[in-house]
Amino acid sequence: MPGNVSDRPDVVLIGAGIMSATFGTMLKELDPSLSVTMFEVRHDCAEESSNGWNNAGTGHAANCEVNYTPQRPDGSVDISKALEVNTEFDISRQLWAHLVTKGAIPDPRAFLHPCPHMSFVWGDENVAFLKKRFEEMSAHHCYHGMEYSEDQSKIGEWAPLIIEGRDPGQKVAATRMITGTDVDYGALTHLLVGQLERQNGFAVHYEREVTALDREEDGRWRVSVEDTGTGATDIVSARFVFVGAGGGALPLLQKSGIPEGKGYGGFPVSGIWLRCDVDAVSQRHHVKVYGKAGSGSPPMSVPHLDARIIDGKQSLLFGPYAGFSSKFLRHGSFTDLFTSLTHDNIIPMLDVARDNVDLSKYLIGEVMQSSSHQFATLKSFFPKAVRRDWREAVAGQRVQTIKSHETTGWFKHKAGTLQFGTEIVAAGDNSLCALLGASPGASTAAFIAVEVLEKCFGDRLADGWGSRLREIIPTYGIDLKQDAEACRRTRADTAPVLEVENV
Numbered sequence: 001m002p003g004n005v006s007d008r009p010d011v012v013l014i015g016a017g018i019m020s021a022t023f024g025t026m027l028k029e030l031d032p033s034l035s036v037t038m039f040e041v042r043h044d045c046a047e048e049s050s051n052g053w054n055n056a057g058t059g060h061a062a063n064c065e066v067n068y069t070p071q072r073p074d075g076s077v078d079i080s081k082a083l084e085v086n087t088e089f090d091i092s093r094q095l096w097a098h099l100v101t102k103g104a105i106p107d108p109r110a111f112l113h114p115c116p117h118m119s120f121v122w123g124d125e126n127v128a129f130l131k132k133r134f135e136e137m138s139a140h141h142c143y144h145g146m147e148y149s150e151d152q153s154k155i156g157e158w159a160p161l162i163i164e165g166r167d168p169g170q171k172v173a174a175t176r177m178i179t180g181t182d183v184d185y186g187a188l189t190h191l192l193v194g195q196l197e198r199q200n201g202f203a204v205h206y207e208r209e210v211t212a213l214d215r216e217e218d219g220r221w222r223v224s225v226e227d228t229g230t231g232a233t234d235i236v237s238a239r240f241v242f243v244g245a246g247g248g249a250l251p252l253l254q255k256s257g258i259p260e261g262k263g264y265g266g267f268p269v270s271g272i273w274l275r276c277d278v279d280a281v282s283q284r285h286h287v288k289v290y291g292k293a294g295s296g297s298p299p300m301s302v303p304h305l306d307a308r309i310i311d312g313k314q315s316l317l318f319g320p321y322a323g324f325s326s327k328f329l330r331h332g333s334f335t336d337l338f339t340s341l342t343h344d345n346i347i348p349m350l351d352v353a354r355d356n357v358d359l360s361k362y363l364i365g366e367v368m369q370s371s372s373h374q375f376a377t378l379k380s381f382f383p384k385a386v387r388r389d390w391r392e393a394v395a396g397q398r399v400q401t402i403k404s405h406e407t408t409g410w411f412k413h414k415a416g417t418l419q420f421g422t423e424i425v426a427a428g429d430n431s432l433c434a435l436l437g438a439s440p441g442a443s444t445a446a447f448i449a450v451e452v453l454e455k456c457f458g459d460r461l462a463d464g465w466g467s468r469l470r471e472i473i474p475t476y477g478i479d480l481k482q483d484a485e486a487c488r489r490t491r492a493d494t495a496p497v498l499e500v501e502n503v
């Protein structure tokens with residue numbers, strides 16, 4: 001193999017997106033003597049979903065995404081999911097602060113900027129919901145500092161573009177957390193891979209596609225890797241394989257043949273943004289504004305108007321509008337969906353299609369939307385938007401995971417459920433682990449990496465890695481939802497290092 005690592009590394013990371021970069025970083029922090037090899041089919045890292053322009057760059061702390069706070073039938077609002085995501089983001093903050101403090105990432109501004117997070121709604125019913133949501137959230141220490149207003153002039157101070165040109169009589173409401181962030185996950189992936197490359201025992205190989213995963217007799221994994229330029233195949237033998245291949249993870253999981261991967265299916269959802277690079281507009285919106293999703297829409301489709309800071313320049317993104325493409329990756333193949341169908345997942349997938357008519361209707365509606373319809377949706381957020389300032393941009397591809405399960409009752413059969421979070425699928429002997437799904441995604445990569453460590457390296461965590469992990473993530477093992485003082489302390493500690501607001 002090319003590079004400075006043998007063809008028998010301890011660990012192979014498949015894919016050079018934020019997930020593999022974060023997990024690889026964590027492993028090398030815990031044990032610098034590990035040999036780790038990363039393979040990426042593209043010519044560079046962060047070319048798929050982790051690329052800055054392919055996602056919304058929200059540092060998901062569940063401040064503004066109303067889909068994490070469903071209303072119960074009695075009118076109260078359930079904030080438990082939001083609290084989970086909120087405190088998962090604290091794990092990312094601690095990892096990033098650790099890397100900045102030790103100099104592995106020289107400047108936090110290279111990937112992260114303070115950017116308030118707002119939820120914004122209109123209409124009596126939505127305003128009543130947001131008020132209730134605010135009452136529940138602001139009473140919890142995790143949401144200390146959350147602000148609420150129904151006053152158009154106040155909301156206009158927070159985000160002028162969403163108020164100018166709006167009917168002054170329209171009932172509106174907004175919440176704001178000034179501690180929110182905009183994160184360029186593409187830049188972060190480059191920084192993480194860059195600092196890994198400076199370490200002994202790590203190599204990344206681009207334009208190398210992993211084409212097969214087979215078991216060796218001693219339990220190691222035989223990883224077949226094709227050079228996309230020459231077509232030549234190399235073989236690497238690894239003790240542990242991490243499939244952080246984004247949309248490419250499901251086909252690789254299927255190729256591994258592990259029984260734990262059976263029955264999973266995936267449905268691709270593509271996305272379109274409206275993007276504005278006109279400084280006179282983008283400089284007036286330094287905030288992320290999330291609305292309320294339409295009926296039947298998947299959580300990842302909540303419309304939002306985002307300030308983005310990429311390569312030092314501020315732009316605006318609005319969307320995403322869901323679309324359909326049978327590719328699992330933006331640079332994938334149109335046959336991806338069809339070749340992923342197996343006798344284990346086809347019934348669960350049909351079952352999900354039958355049971356989620358609202359979702360199907362929503363997706364069809366989105367695909368059928370003309371660009372003037374799309375622009376009209378933007379105008380409901382930003383009434384004075386001008387068509388010529390905006391252009392369409394293709395977003396990253398997501399693969400909605402479908403999991404099969406056996407029904408109970410007299411007629412037992414396979415059924416399917418949609419999985420909206422990240423699914424960690426590990427081999428029974430913990431020698432391989434794949435990540436499926438994409439929500440909430442990049443923001444919680446560090447939390448997901450910790451979960452993979454617990455699942456697959458539990459013995460090492462019990463034997464030395466645990467104390468090292470607590471140096472990197474000081475709140476490891478503490479439930480920040482319960483421990484208000486630990487929560488306050490970690491935010492106060494990480495905010496100045498990451499140069500973000502603290503309240």
Ligand SMILES: Cc1cc2nc3c(=O)[nH]c(=O)nc-3n(C[C@H](O)[C@H](O)[C@H](O)COP(=O)(O)OP(=O)(O)OC[C@H]3O[C@@H](n4cnc5c(N)ncnc54)[C@H](O)[C@@H]3O)c2cc1C
Pocket residue numbers: 014015016017018019020039040041042045046047048049050051054055056057058059060185208209210211244245246247248249252271320329395396397398435437438439440441442443444
């Ligand atoms: C429209 C949209 C908006 C989003 N907004 C947000 C947001 O605001 N905040 C947030 O936190 N998350 C967001 N996400 C989710 C987030 O982008 C993803 O969860 C995250 O980037 C996934 O990282 P990854 O490393 O798993 O995948 P990727 O970044 O897709 O990386 C996987 C890599 O594996 C490579 N690969 C695949 N197959 C192979 C193979 N066989 N051999 C070698 N290499 C292979 C691919 O080329 C790719 O580079 C959004 C996603 C989308 C699509």
